[in-house]
Amino acid sequence: MSKQRFDRSEIQKAPTGISGLDDITNGGLPLGRPTLVSGGPGSGKTLLGVSFLVNGAQQFAEPGVLMTFEENAEELAQDVRSLGYDLDALVAQKRLIVDYIHVDRSEIEETGEYDLEGLFVRLEHAIKQIGAKRVMLDTIETLFGGLKDTGVLRAELRRLFRWLRDREITAVVTAERGDQLFTRQGLEEYITDAVISLDHRVHEQISTRRIRVVKYRGSTHGTNEYPFLINHDGITVLPVTSLLLEHEASSERVSSGLPALDDMLGDKGYYRASTVLLSGTAGTGKTTLAAHFVDAACARGEKCLYFLFEESPQQMIRNMRSAGIHLQRWYDKGLLRFHADRPNRHGLETHLLEIHQAVEMFDPDIVVMDPVTNLMTVGTQTDVRAMLTRVIDYLKTRGVTALFTSLAASANSLEATEAMISSLMDTWVLLAINEENHKRNRWIYVLKSRGMPHSNDVRSYEIGDRGVSIQSPRSKSNGSKARKSR
Amino acid sequence: MSETFALKLYVAGKTPKAVRAFANLRKICDEHLEGRYDIEVIDLVENPQLGRGDQILALPTLVRHLPTPIKKIIGDLSNTERVLVGLDLRPRRPTK
Numbered sequence: 001m002s003k004q005r006f007d008r009s010e011i012q013k014a015p016t017g018i019s020g021l022d023d024i025t026n027g028g029l030p031l032g033r034p035t036l037v038s039g040g041p042g043s044g045k046t047l048l049g050v051s052f053l054v055n056g057a058q059q060f061a062e063p064g065v066l067m068t069f070e071e072n073a074e075e076l077a078q079d080v081r082s083l084g085y086d087l088d089a090l091v092a093q094k095r096l097i098v099d100y101i102h103v104d105r106s107e108i109e110e111t112g113e114y115d116l117e118g119l120f121v122r123l124e125h126a127i128k129q130i131g132a133k134r135v136m137l138d139t140i141e142t143l144f145g146g147l148k149d150t151g152v153l154r155a156e157l158r159r160l161f162r163w164l165r166d167r168e169i170t171a172v173v174t175a176e177r178g179d180q181l182f183t184r185q186g187l188e189e190y191i192t193d194a195v196i197s198l199d200h201r202v203h204e205q206i207s208t209r210r211i212r213v214v215k216y217r218g219s220t221h222g223t224n225e226y227p228f229l230i231n232h233d234g235i236t237v238l239p240v241t242s243l244l245l246e247h248e249a250s251s252e253r254v255s256s257g258l259p260a261l262d263d264m265l266g267d268k269g270y271y272r273a274s275t276v277l278l279s280g281t282a283g284t285g286k287t288t289l290a291a292h293f294v295d296a297a298c299a300r301g302e303k304c305l306y307f308l309f310e311e312s313p314q315q316m317i318r319n320m321r322s323a324g325i326h327l328q329r330w331y332d333k334g335l336l337r338f339h340a341d342r343p344n345r346h347g348l349e350t351h352l353l354e355i356h357q358a359v360e361m362f363d364p365d366i367v368v369m370d371p372v373t374n375l376m377t378v379g380t381q382t383d384v385r386a387m388l389t390r391v392i393d394y395l396k397t398r399g400v401t402a403l404f405t406s407l408a409a410s411a412n413s414l415e416a417t418e419a420m421i422s423s424l425m426d427t428w429v430l431l432a433i434n435e436e437n438h439k440r441n442r443w444i445y446v447l448k449s450r451g452m453p454h455s456n457d458v459r460s461y462e463i464g465d466r467g468v469s470i471q472s473p474r475s476k477s478n479g480s481k482a483r484k485s486r
Numbered sequence: 487m488s489e490t491f492a493l494k495l496y497v498a499g500k501t502p503k504a505v506r507a508f509a510n511l512r513k514i515c516d517e518h519l520e521g522r523y524d525i526e527v528i529d530l531v532e533n534p535q536l537g538r539g540d541q542i543l544a545l546p547t548l549v550r551h552l553p554t555p556i557k558k559i560i561g562d563l564s565n566t567e568r569v570l571v572g573l574d575l576r577p578r579r580p581t582k
Contacts, residue, residue, distance in 0.1 A: 101543050107557065109572030112507075112564035117498040118530060118542040125534030147544065147560075 011218040014062070014134070014170040017055025018048070020237025024222035025213055029194060032168035034161050036191040038175045038182040039198030044209055044230050046076065047083060048198065049136040049172040051235050054085045056134045057095035062170075064134035065126040066098045067119075069142040076138075083234050097126040103146030110148055116156040120163060127169065135164065135171040141185050154185075161190050182214065193217050199225070208350060211237055227353040231360060238352055238390070249273075249451075254366075254401055257292030260470035261429070264446050264455035270427055271451065273399045275392055277422060279406035280431030284442060285463045286405040287311075289431070290368050291320045291327060292467055293403055298330035302365035305358060306338050309374035313338035324466040337362050343374045348387045351375065355391055359398065367395055372404040372421070385420050392424050426450045444470060491515075491523040491573070492552035496542050498530045503562045507546040510563035518575055548572075 013027035022028050029035045029052070039045040053064035066087075068076060080087055090096035099122060126132065140157065147153055164171050173191060175183035182188045188195055195214040211228050213221040228237040253268040262269040270276050278286050294304045308316060316338070317327050330336035339358045343351070359367065369375075376384045395402045404425070422428055427449040433440050445458040461470040495511060497504035508527065515523045530537050530545070540549045540558075550557040550573055559572040570576040 099538070100541075102541055103543055109557070109559040109568055110561050111559060111568040111572065112510075112561035113503055114544045114546065114561040115503070116543060117501075117545040118496065118537055118547065119544075121498050121530040121534045121545075122537045122542070125537075143543070 013219075014056070015060060016048075016052045017059050018051050018235045018237060020226065020228065021048075021211070021235070024211075024224075024226060024237065025194075025216065026220055029170055029172070030216070030219070031170055032165065033193040034164055034169075034171040034173050034191045035194040035196060036173050036175060036182065036188055037196045037198065038177050038188075040177050040200060043177075043198040043200045044228070044235065045174040045198050046070075046138050047079060047230055048196075048235055049138055049174055050076075050080050050085065050087075051083070052172050053096060053134055053136050054087075054090065056170075057090050062133035063095045063130040064097075064136065065123065065130075065132045066096065066136045066138065067101065067123060067126070068098070068138045069101050069103070069140055070138060083230070085234075094130050097130055097132070099123075099126055103143060105146050105148070108146070114149075115152065116160070119156075120160070127167070133168075133170060135169050136174070137171065138174045139176060140173060141175050141183060141187065144185055157187070158190050194219075208353065227349050229353065229356060229360075236356075238349060238356070250399065255293075255296050256289075257294070257296035258289070258468060258470060260459070260461075260472065261289075261444070264444075264457060264459070264470075265427070265449055266452040266454055268452070270401060270449075272401050273396055274401060274426040274450075275396070275424060276401070276403040276427045276429065277406055277425040278403060278429050278431065279408055281408050281433060284431035284433055285461075285468055286407070286431060287316065287370055288320065288323050288325070288463055288468050289429075290370055290403055290405055291316075291323070291325045294336065294366065294368060295325050295327065295330070297366045298327075298333070298335040301335070303362060304330070304336045304366040304368065305362050305364035306336065307355065307358075307367070307369045308338055308340040309343050309369070309371060311340070313340055322465070323463060323468075337364070343378050348375075348378050348383055351378065352387050352390060356394065359395070359400070363398075364400060367400050367402045368405075369402070370405045371407045373407045381420050385424075388421055389424060422448075489522070489553045491519055491550060493523060493525045494540065494549045494551060495525060495527045496530060496537065496540065496545060496547045496549070497527065498545050504546055506562040506564065507548070510566070510569070511548065514563070514566055514569055518570065550574075 012031040013029065014031045015022050015028035037045045037048055050066065053066055056062040056064050070076060077087065087096060087098060091098060101119065127135070143153060144150060173187065175187050178184040182195060182197060194216045197212045197214050199210045201208050201210065209228050209230065210225045212225045213223065226237050228235055250272040252272040253270065254272050255269040256262050256265065278289055280286050294306060297304050317331065320327050327336060341354070378384065392402065428447040430445055430447050432443045434443070442461050443458050444461050446454045457473050459470050459473060461468055495508060497507065511525065515525065528536050530542065544560040546560070546562060548559040548563065557572055557574065559569055563569050571578050
């Protein structure tokens with residue numbers, strides 16, 4: 001009975017500080033216990049462990065010991081530097097100890113009984129020196145290549161993990177993935193508290209890193225494979241489900257590219273780092289309007305990243321040229337970049353990852369997704385909404401102004417179909433067509449625009465060889481009247 | 487072969503293995519290196535930081551610092567033949 005009560009309460013966690021990982025593990029690694037991190041070469045297991053130690057020392061006041069058994073100490077230092085971590089500084093502040101143990105079988109003779117007490121003594125010494133709460137062993141399986149007596153080695157490893165538990169050390173033990181097992185030497189037999197598996201796959205020239213919590217005793221955890229990124233900000237596991245509404249709200253304005261539309265948006269245009277939804281039925285000129293926005297931004301010297309989910313960049317540039325908007329020059333100048341992809345080519349997570357990577361690399365001021373509705377075919381409404389929420393959150397944090405075009409199936413469904421994403425948008429501009437007197441008339445109006453006085457006018461517009469031109473309002477009367485009066 | 491052997495024996499406390507290793511080492515040295523050896527016993531329980539320099543992992547470990555190159559022998563040194571091979575006092579039997 002007491003066992004049952006124990007099982008029900010979640011065990012205590014040591015946060016990794018790795019964004020996303022703490023979400024899928026419900027708070028971090030099991031506190032005071034070892035976690036096995038397994039993966040192939042280059043899968044990022046060492047960097048994950050180092051991030052755990054560095055974040056522990058910097059953010060959670062938990063000093064750490066890094067004990068590495070790898071041959072090349074310089075390689076580790078280099079990898080770690082690429083993440084922007086300064087291990088030397090942490091060592092100097094006595095918040096980290098790095099100890100190298102390398103065993104070369106060729107220079108060692110074995111005769112008679114021995115144990116690994118030397119490892120225990122050194123580890124204990126390091127832990128005591130700085131009051132370490134975290135330990136990383138990277139990659140302890142290397143010892144199997146250095147020592148002949150695997151029986152002793154296994155017994156000693158078993159003793160080591162028990163020893164770490166007794167001292168309530170939260171440990172990350174990295175291991176090379178084996179053919180059948182998670183580790184070559186079957187370490188999962190000894191470490192049963194938590195097992196995390198890392199994977200690095202290349203599929204159709206796209207490399208994706210993935211992470212999976214295989215096992216987590218006494219805790220709920222996300223069971224999916226999640227993509228993750230390694231860059232100068234460290235490791236980021238997606239999804240970043242924790243949506244912090246903390247980004248700064250800019251009061252700076254950016255032009256929509258059309259003075260008349262700016263006029264409808266409180267005379268100044270969109271807010272910087274806000275989100276804009278341009279929706280309309282087919283042929284309403286959504287892409288043209290987006291192109292005006294991009295053209296104006298590039299003319300100010302800003303960088304634009306344009307995600308195309310329907311057309312090729314060449315096709316889009318040609319079409320816009322016929323509407324009098326010359327984007328090729330911005331492309332040539334390096335201010336405009338395209339990222340064209342078929343939505344159904346991969347799953348939502350991979351799209352999310354690619355969007356992150358592209359934004360990370362180009363560091364744009366403006367991002368356009370055209371049409372964002374194409375992404376909606378990839379997953380369920382809930383999934384797509386969750387993914388877009390993450391994209392938007394990410395872009396806002398970076399101060400990027402984002403414009404999404406949305407294709408509505410019919411005029412009636414204009415406002416309804418987009419209910420799922422419109423709440424994520426700060427500004428929503430609608431484009432519509434109606435037929436009257438054997439003529440198709442185009443209408444534009446601002447449905448909402450947070451934080452600014454905006455026009456209630458429904459104005460007519462045309463698309464010609466100079467792009468979109470919005471007519472000035474006929475009268476001073478309100479929008480709905482103006483619409484009827486025409 | 488008249489060079490002096492500088493040997494370090496790493497142990498952690500007076501464990502049976504450590505005591506055995508030291509006794510075995512003394513015996514081998516007296517028989518094969520009389521008057522030209524120097525043994526320093528390093529107890530890592532007292533001086534854990536001394537384990538770093540010679541990359542000590544397994545215990546007991548015997549390190550031959552002189553003559554160079556450095557040689558390491560781990561275990562309680564109960565197999566005299568292998569200790570002699572490890573110290574280069576006996577030619578290594580051709581293997582493979």
